[in-house]
Amino acid sequence: MKRRPLLESALLGLLAQRPMTGYGLRRIFATTPMGLFSDSPGSVYPALARLERDGLVRASRQKAARPGGRLLEPTRRGRAELRRWLSLPVTREDVARRMDELLLRFAFLDQHPDAAAVERFLAALAEEAAAYAKELRAQARKLEAAPASTGRLALEHGIAAYRATARWARRARDAWRKSHASDAI
Amino acid sequence: MKRRPLLESALLGLLAQRPMTGYGLRRIFATTPMGLFSDSPGSVYPALARLERDGLVRASRQKAARPGGRLLEPTRRGRAELRRWLSLPVTREDVARRMDELLLRFAFLDQHPDAAAVERFLAALAEEAAAYAKELRAQARKLEAAPASTGRLALEHGIAAYRATARWARRARDAWRKSHASDAI
DNA sequence: GCTAACATGTAATCCGTTACATGATTAT
DNA sequence: ATAATCATGTAACGGATTACATGTTAGC
Numbered sequence: 533m534k535r536r537p538l539l540e541s542a543l544l545g546l547l548a549q550r551p552m553t554g555y556g557l558r559r560i561f562a563t564t565p566m567g568l569f570s571d572s573p574g575s576v577y578p579a580l581a582r583l584e585r586d587g588l589v590r591a592s593r594q595k596a597a598r599p600g601g602r603l604l605e606p607t608r609r610g611r612a613e614l615r616r617w618l619s620l621p622v623t624r625e626d627v628a629r630r631m632d633e634l635l636l637r638f639a640f641l642d643q644h645p646d647a648a649a650v651e652r653f654l655a656a657l658a659e660e661a662a663a664y665a666k667e668l669r670a671q672a673r674k675l676e677a678a679p680a681s682t683g684r685l686a687l688e689h690g691i692a693a694y695r696a697t698a699r700w701a702r703r704a705r706d707a708w709r710k711s712h713a714s715d716a717i
Numbered sequence: 718m719k720r721r722p723l724l725e726s727a728l729l730g731l732l733a734q735r736p737m738t739g740y741g742l743r744r745i746f747a748t749t750p751m752g753l754f755s756d757s758p759g760s761v762y763p764a765l766a767r768l769e770r771d772g773l774v775r776a777s778r779q780k781a782a783r784p785g786g787r788l789l790e791p792t793r794r795g796r797a798e799l800r801r802w803l804s805l806p807v808t809r810e811d812v813a814r815r816m817d818e819l820l821l822r823f824a825f826l827d828q829h830p831d832a833a834a835v836e837r838f839l840a841a842l843a844e845e846a847a848a849y850a851k852e853l854r855a856q857a858r859k860l861e862a863a864p865a866s867t868g869r870l871a872l873e874h875g876i877a878a879y880r881a882t883a884r885w886a887r888r889a890r891d892a893w894r895k896s897h898a899s900d901a902i
Numbered sequence: 903g904c905t906a907a908c909a910t911g912t913a914a915t916c917c918g919t920t921a922c923a924t925g926a927t928t929a930t
Numbered sequence: 931a932t933a934a935t936c937a938t939g940t941a942a943c944g945g946a947t948t949a950c951a952t953g954t955t956a957g958c
Contacts (some may be wrong), residue, residue: 537944537946539945539946545871551729553908553909553910554909554910555907555908555910556908558909558943559908560812564856565853565872566935567813568814569948572946572947572949573909573910573911573912574911574912574913574946574947574948575945575946575947577911577912578911578912578945579945579946580947582945590895596909597908598908598909598954598955599909599954599955600909600910600953600955601909602910628752629753635871635874636871636876637866638870638871638874639867639871640867641867641869642866642868650867668750671749671750673927680892680893680896682823682824682825682826682835683824683827685823685827685889685892685893686820686821686823686824687750688885688889689823689882689889690820692881692884692885693878693882695881695883696877696880696881697874697878699877700827700873700874700877700878704870704873704874707865707870708865709867712864722916722917722918724917724918738937738938739938740915740935740936740937740938741936741937743937744936755918755919757918757920757921758916758937758938758939758940759919759920759921759940760917760919762938762939762940763917763918763939763940764918766939782924782936783927783936783937784926785925785927785936785938785939786936786937787937787938795921874940880947
């Protein structure tokens with residue numbers, strides 16, 4: 533049960549949205565707010581080679597727009613692997629230490645075949661983020677330094693950030709419900 | 718000008734607060750919200766060995782509370798290196814891709830000899846975080862998908878998070894001013 | 903004709919993770 | 931006695947970063 537590197541999941545998710553070349557993927561990392569990933573060839577091409585080796589992605593030189601290019605798309609196994617990843621539960625551990633993975637998963641979650649997955653994810657995230665904010669608040673109360681230390685203030689940043697995440701999750705859930713209400717009738 | 722690994726800065730900052738053993742440092746990572754670092758011996762001891770090799774940390778078996786233990790403390794060069802790191806400016810790049818490093822720096826910033834450093838840091842962070850939130854908002858306007866996609870909603874999480882950071886920075890600055898007002902008279 | 907953009911890779915190095923390995927001391 | 935805690939390390943492996951290396955095509 534080793535965790536797949538985030539970069540590979542990001543590549544797989546992007547290719548499931550739209551097949552493209554390695555260069556196209558790199559451009560996305562370079563020009564959009566997905567820029568927490570490096571667009572360097574030395575990270576992207578080896579990761580794609582691993583996905584091909586594992587049979588999750590297939591390349592075609594014929595379908596590429598230019599000679600030399602390789603159009604990449606997920607295989608059936610690749611799409612199954614993506615669904616498996618998207619179906620993972622939202623745990624306290626994820627919230628405390630892997631928020632970026634959670635956000636990445638969520639960004640691809642509208643590709644999940646189960647339409648209810650988005651609402652479930654947001655409900656779980658709202659709950660876990662609020663609960664973790666409370667945990668941090670409890671930690672902060674233990675410190676109680678008379679002149680506020682920057683350590684204490686940094687902890688309060690964490691509290692504020694998790695509260696903002698919980699608030700966002702509740703609002704996103706409402707927005708999602710409204711814009712997908714027609715399906716429910 | 719290679720960037721020092723975050724873990725090494727964290728270790729150096731903690732040792733500057735209070736000399737302790739490698740085990741003590743690991744316990745901090747295991748039991749406090751600084752848990753974004755691994756407490757595994759395979760990460761901590763090699764990092765400490767690098768700091769010793771570079772002359773930033775010195776170990777004493779005599780000063781240790783128990784036989785076998787090694788009490789670690791920063792050298793003069795180590796403290797200078799810590800000050801240098803704490804003095805780095807808050808850039809847009811940092812805000813966009815290295816928030817965890819910024820927060821770590823801030824958590825140690827009350828060790829900085831220049832008392833004004835904390836206020837300067839918070840002012841810069843408030844400004845850069847708000848500006849970056851605006852950048853993201855501009856990105857979001859370009860998407861304008863009729864039914865909100867989860868990708869779009871994920872971007873809105875980013876906006877909410879950076880706004881929360883900016884708000885926290887302004888409030889922390891006010892709090893810091895008040896609790897240190899006596900120094901200014 | 904030249905420059906920017908398109909396109910794919912490899913090599914060296916460093917760091918983090920996991921698992922392994924060992925031993926002393928304190929509390930029950 | 932024996933378990934938990936204190937304490938320090940090494941080895942194997944994998945992945946990320948940076949730099950290097952190369953070639954094509956489209957637009958000016």
